[in-house]
Amino acid sequence: MRTQVVTIHDVARAAGVSPATVSRVFNGGNVTPARAQSVQEAAAALGFAPNRVARSLRKQRSSVIALIIPDIENPFFTSLARGVEDAAQRTSLSVVLCNSDEDTDKERRYLEVALGEQMAGVIVAAASRDETDLGPLTARGVPVVAVDRRPRDAEVDAVRVDDRHGGEVATRHLVRAGYRRIACITGPAGASTSEERLAGYRAALHSAREEGVVGDDAYVRHADFRVEGGRAAMRDLLALPEPPDAVFVANNLMTIGVLDALGEVGRTPPGVGVLSFGDVPWASLVRPSLTAVELPSYELGRTAADLLLQRMEGSASPLQTVVLRTTLQVRESTAGPLTN
Amino acid sequence: MRTQVVTIHDVARAAGVSPATVSRVFNGGNVTPARAQSVQEAAAALGFAPNRVARSLRKQRSSVIALIIPDIENPFFTSLARGVEDAAQRTSLSVVLCNSDEDTDKERRYLEVALGEQMAGVIVAAASRDETDLGPLTARGVPVVAVDRRPRDAEVDAVRVDDRHGGEVATRHLVRAGYRRIACITGPAGASTSEERLAGYRAALHSAREEGVVGDDAYVRHADFRVEGGRAAMRDLLALPEPPDAVFVANNLMTIGVLDALGEVGRTPPGVGVLSFGDVPWASLVRPSLTAVELPSYELGRTAADLLLQRMEGSASPLQTVVLRTTLQVRESTAGPLTN
DNA sequence: CCTGCCGCTGAAAAGGATTTCATCCCTTGA
DNA sequence: TCAAGGGATGAAATCCTTTTCAGCGGCAGG
Numbered sequence A, B: 001m002r003t004q005v006v007t008i009h010d011v012a013r014a015a016g017v018s019p020a021t022v023s024r025v026f027n028g029g030n031v032t033p034a035r036a037q038s039v040q041e042a043a044a045a046l047g048f049a050p051n052r053v054a055r056s057l058r059k060q061r062s063s064v065i066a067l068i069i070p071d072i073e074n075p076f077f078t079s080l081a082r083g084v085e086d087a088a089q090r091t092s093l094s095v096v097l098c099n100s101d102e103d104t105d106k107e108r109r110y111l112e113v114a115l116g117e118q119m120a121g122v123i124v125a126a127a128s129r130d131e132t133d134l135g136p137l138t139a140r141g142v143p144v145v146a147v148d149r150r151p152r153d154a155e156v157d158a159v160r161v162d163d164r165h166g167g168e169v170a171t172r173h174l175v176r177a178g179y180r181r182i183a184c185i186t187g188p189a190g191a192s193t194s195e196e197r198l199a200g201y202r203a204a205l206h207s208a209r210e211e212g213v214v215g216d217d218a219y220v221r222h223a224d225f226r227v228e229g230g231r232a233a234m235r236d237l238l239a240l241p242e243p244p245d246a247v248f249v250a251n252n253l254m255t256i257g258v259l260d261a262l263g264e265v266g267r268t269p270p271g272v273g274v275l276s277f278g279d280v281p282w283a284s285l286v287r288p289s290l291t292a293v294e295l296p297s298y299e300l301g302r303t304a305a306d307l308l309l310q311r312m313e314g315s316a317s318p319l320q321t322v323v324l325r326t327t328l329q330v331r332e333s334t335a336g337p338l339t340n
Numbered sequence C: 001c002c003t004g005c006c007g008c009t010g011a012a013a014a015g016g017a018t019t020t021c022a023t024c025c026c027t028t029g030a
Numbered sequence D: 001t002c003a004a005g006g007g008a009t010g011a012a013a014t015c016c017t018t019t020t021c022a023g024c025g026g027c028a029g030g
Helices: A008-015 A019-027 A033-046 A052-059 A075-089 A104-116 A135-139 A163-177 A192-206 A227-238 A252-264 A297-312 B008-015 B019-027 B033-046 B052-059 B075-089 B104-116 B135-139 B163-176 B192-206 B227-238 B252-264 B297-312
Strands: A064-069 A094-099 A121-124 A144-147 A157-161 A182-186 A220-222 A246-249 A273-277 A291-294 A321-324 A327-329 B064-069 B094-099 B121-124 B144-147 B157-161 B182-186 B220-222 B246-249 B273-277 B291-294 B321-324 B327-329
Touching (some): A008 A033, A052 B104, A064 A075, A064 A104, A075 A094, A075 A297, A094 A104, A094 B075, A094 B104, A104 B052, A157 A297, A163 A246, A163 A273, A163 A327, A182 A227, A192 A220, A227 A246, A227 A252, A246 A252, A252 A273, B008 B019, B008 B033, B064 B104, B064 B297, B075 B297, B094 B104, B104 B135, B121 B297, B144 B297, B163 B192, B163 B246, B163 B291, B182 B192, B182 B227, B192 B220, B220 B227, B227 B246, B227 B252, B246 B252, B252 B273, B297 B321
Parallel strands (some): A064 A094, A064 A121, A121 A144, A273 A291, B064 B094, B064 B121, B121 B144, B144 B157, B182 B220, B182 B246, B246 B273
Antiparallel strands (some): A094 B094, A291 A327, B291 B327
16 A cells, blocks of 8 residues: 555665666666666566656656547547557557547547646547647647548648548449439538548539439438437438438448448348448448448558657658548449349 | 646746645635636636646546556447446546557556556456456555456456356357257457356256257367457367357357358358357347347446446445346347258 | 776756645634 | 634645766776
């Protein structure tokens, strides 16, 4: 129950040196080998573990980096997290994960924690394009990388995918497959990914006007990037006088809800075309197989971490935005309306 | 780039009081209302944000709690994490998540971080029953709760499910459904959940000997609690001269691998019975529907957090282990070998 | 032999908050 | 009216480590 079992002073006393020397032993200063060894031994004997809080206070920087994601239950983000971890693994930094739950308040709190705990760096997939404020962090010189989602006006490095282009390619694919009433279920209006993917959808529809494709916002729904939101939005679309014959769903979890809603009314792909932006988790179990825009989630995380590490090492190169490519993986769920 | 933009001293000077008074304003000490207000105003005007590191150093305790889980890509653990978060939400504590990746080294590192960062508490789903050492934390009086998995000899509160009983009920169900060569794919030998679920399986088989059920360790496989491990183990079982006609899979992700492996050779449940310990994520999409032992993952997290919070508030009641019940949810995948 | 330099070392300051302790002043009860 | 008590306040100690600075001793070059 003692508070600090053993400090650097105790080690110093045991080894017959000053605390400064003990510190140098553990931080690579110049110390005579013999003395260094006796310090090591004393530390081991006493079970000394450095107080990271005191160290952070003095160094004005801790040795952990924060990864703030909006939905820990979305495999896309956990895969991204793995990428970040694996990149950090090679350094002495630890990664802690914070789940903002798409809630800007929670997110703000975590950003405050990151600032107050003097974290060495922050990677954030922003809950909101407008409300996420990275200013305090950047103002204090904390390296920050925005991943997947880009807060507006933030002066930070960024890594994302070509959302707009991916959305356009996906929608065009539905057009070519023969669908004519193509709906879009996208995410919350505040998120950059929602907007971009929707923009891609709109662009594709716009250029397909002559082909008799309905381009109408009556077929656009904003949901919450979660299963339930997708389900509700799909139900809503199905209740239209003239329901869509295909749907472009802007993320993986909402696609699950969409498939559920379709199942409820006995309709299945590809009779109704379903195209997911982002692979549905464990898609191998889903029948029919799902056409999806594949996202390099792991690489997104790894790239973000690499960028962050560069900045932490003092790189002063101008801010950069890395855009990773998505690829459309065509499978059975968009085989066309006529086949069914 | 300034290190500490504004400290409690700056606020004190601006408000014409001492730093002690500023501290009291933010920590609920006795301060004259008028003075308190002028401090608040000064703090707001200067954009003061308390340095949590300094605070932690002085208080010998930070205001974050760590949740260490072995697989961030397993929805079981992310759901558990949500439970922890929601419970912590009601306090001023923040939760950070650490992914040990079933790796005792990574886990040890995170435990060191938790100790060194003087975290207010730790909830851990141990990567190993024997190698996970919670001693340093408990020795320093940090409240610790073991969740889901129980490290041997650890002097901590624990929350888990009735793994053994659940495994027994599940296996008995397979027997009653008519399966006779029942395999078990369990997790790594070091994890308590692996062992317990396997023990339940063995107990059920043992008492079913007279019914012609094969109870033989040739049908037991240890895998890694992941998709690939499940797939490999199932392939291995299918290669036996007399392959099993049912399999009890000790976790959700391995079940996905099992289903894949079965699909590869054109066999599907319930021809081969498949029973999963823990619901497969987004099971609604899986056909046939899967019989599973349902686990209260969210409640596991919430209960663990509640226990932790009690300890942090100083509860001195004797150590307790809370065991939550599992329920067998019978569905199509174990309808019996004859129906197919 | 002297000077200068360099490497090693310890004393002490610094980092920013909380908390103890002493002080002051005001209120209340006798 | 006086004493006791209690609330509000500030000075200073404290938490533990890193880092600066100065000093010391030894070595090399002049």
